[in-house]
Amino acid sequence: MELLKRIFTTLVTIFASVSSVNAKEHHYTSCALSENPYSSPQPYSPRQHSTSCPGRAHRHTSGSSGSSSDQSCRNNNNVAAAKARFYGHGVTTSYGEMCYHDNSLVSASLEALIQHLVPTVDYYPDRSYVFTFLLSSRLFLPPYELMTRVCHLCVEQQRSGDALLDKIRFREVAPKLVQLLTEWTETFPYDFRDERMMRCLKDMTLHVARGDEVTMQQMTQRLIKRLSALGQYEEAVAALNVVAMERPASLKSKQASAQRSDVLSVCDDPFVLAQQLTHIELDRLSFIGPEEFIQTFAMKDPLENHKGFFRKRKTSNLEAYVSWFNRLSYLVATEICMPMKKKHRARIIEFFIDVAQECFNIGNFNSLMAIITGMNMSPVARLKKTWNKVNTDKFEILEHQMDPSSNFSNYRTALRGATQRSETAHSSQEKIVIPFFSLLIKDIYFLNEGCASRLPNGHINFEKLWELAKQVSEFLVWRQVVCPFDRERRILQYLVTTPIFTEDELHLASYESEGPENNMEKDSRRSLRSSLLHRENRT
Template sequence: MNENIMSASEDPEALYDDKNLKASTLKALISKLTCNDVENGFIHDCLLTYRSFTTPLQFLHELTERYRNASNEDAEMQRVVTLRVFNVLKLWIERYWYDFEKDSSGLQEGVTTFLTSTKDLPISATIKSIFERQLSGKENITSSEVIPPLYVPTKPTETLWEMKTNEIARQLTMVEWNIWKLIQPWECLNLAWTRKETAKTEAPNVLAMIERFNYVSGWVATTICNTEKTKDRVKIMRKFINIAKDLHSIGNFNGVMEIISGLNRGPVYRLKGTTSVLAEKHKITYGHWQELITLTDATKSYANLRKALREVDPPCLPYLGMYLTDINFIEDGNKNTFPGTKLINISKRRMIAETLKDIRQYQQKSYNFAEVPEIKAKLFDEQVLEDKDLYLLSNWVQPP
């Protein structure tokens, strides 16, 4: 063990690396959150991840107990603890209101009871005002200012392939944004989205985003493999590549990845006759495709995609799978308890919190595209076949 880390025998409830808390009991964690030198960044990390080792009600109980137990301390310590307890509560209510929506009955009642019991404190009145404002349900997400000109189909029979690619990209983006903005940090804890028996309740929006990704990717592959003539397949591939290009231009990296994933599916990839015609007769479109393949390359943990994401101004829609891969990697390499102890592994939670903060920062500013029902409806009603059927079609349109 690092010589700078305090051993469990010196403090059985906490392990430190210099001043950094590495592992602790829940009680010791609350003490750290309410000490004089705590940084707000550490508080945010804990509020993002505490559900991985305790419940909201238990967290609130320990927090309020910290305030009550401070009455046994000297006056200065009481003052510090009081301010810090209410600071944690303020940040929790202001920035992590989803906890109070998800567990509204017990948690809202617990906060109300605590604020009532401390109503003589000026700071308690301040927190109560914030709490009541949040209960009123004000929206915190801002949107981009300008609504682009709409493309509305002029004929009821107009197919998706006759519609403008930039409007298809916008409508795809709005469908996905309406899922993305609802993803909550608790859905990404303890790999909740991977547990089939509970994923629908513990990670509903992550699961919906994954299902949407698979749907669009499958739609791309199915449409191409289900097209008999080479010239028609080339036309459809060009359409999808141009949609992906437009998705990239509006910062929807998740949508780009969906289409590139569909184009890279085995049954599509083997259609070399189609791609060779595309490369020969439509060099510009083919070049765009290759650029998007490079952008979405998973090499070096999606290095190109991360760079592009850092350079774009919100609103944008990142590729969720990149973040889920990050969390998977952290979970695989770090135990929930600190090695050699039964203490909560705080270091692991802080690493996960960094990924959750990345997700949250791209949920703050929404797209301002208007819905076009005629296009949106078609984006939910496309045929999607499984790979075994796609291979049958692929082998039929281009025999081995």
């Protein structure tokens, strides 16, 4: 128990530390990255963004593919006019290897996109482009390879053959390269868990040290602090999961099960429990990197399992958050199936209905859906005598809100309402929007699967990348919110560590609460008793 308290205290401290780091990141986002999609209070649209100086992307170094020169870029206007094609009211224009529609980038070669990311003395890429390309480039090449190529191009572009002149030219472009690296480390810090990325960052620090040494040091310190907090978080969550894997009281007797404390003994106020659930949701959301949504589809790096390189799953925090949803669903079902008395079970059902309602009011749709899922699990749904003692009107309204028909149209309407409330919020509580996370992942998955990443001409479909960035940028806005409610450590600890039943144990607990109604259920109870008793005796 003492170990558990230390683990839980460590976890709470990490969350508080990261909230401080996030506050600094959010300040940076709102100030330095005001053009970034996720820093705007308005819904992000790819049509609202163009990449600055379209012809700029085709000024290649002699070592890169394509041979467009500065002069050809300056003379591109006449060529572009000749190539312009009209579709309805829009204009599609090609600049070498980049294609625009109504001034928004829609497709380009990978080489042109990489070149377009490289800053010069008089050019810096549009920040919405930086976010979009850094997010989705991992579909085409690993982050360390992109960083290596960008830094190499930036250095090579300053070479003139005169060592002294080269130093002067690089000193002039260094601040913009530092700005790009800062955006990268602030928005996608988890990329730098790969030691190849850190080596590249260290190399660039040596290059720019004379000009922006302090800025680079500050950037590196913030990055290390974030990665350290991530490592501590993952270790603490893993330790809590080990504790949570302990089984509840033995099912060999209902009397033994009844000795277990339940949620009502820990918290009997639905509003307070909903607040604590919101703490857990926002805490765990804060550790999900935006790239994790895209990393799911990315090509496997052949060197990923090489000795010395970071080998953790690149979507581990996203997966941990989905696991939390499953845990909450099973916790709700366990709490309902555990009590001996029908009246007590009915009271717990009504309590969780009230908690779900409060989650809806707060804007915590993920906990809301987890509670509904737990209450609809078959071991709970079959407790007809218990449900007969419950007023289900409020629950039916909540189920209607989260009805999956028409692609969750009711929920999507409620989510839009919560988002609009958040955009005009006057208090921290009104800013809270916690989406039904599994559906968000599904939306991004089908967007990726439903649109080709490459076009027939070999270009990358940048319209798809804009849409992926739109989906992920909305998540980043929601992730920024700091939970305004007071922490109740005893309740939080109960929610994340109290033992829960497996599916088989839930079914048996349900049969013990309300006996089998037919021969199939009788056979199921007999089989479950035998297998679970055998398992308990073995352990």
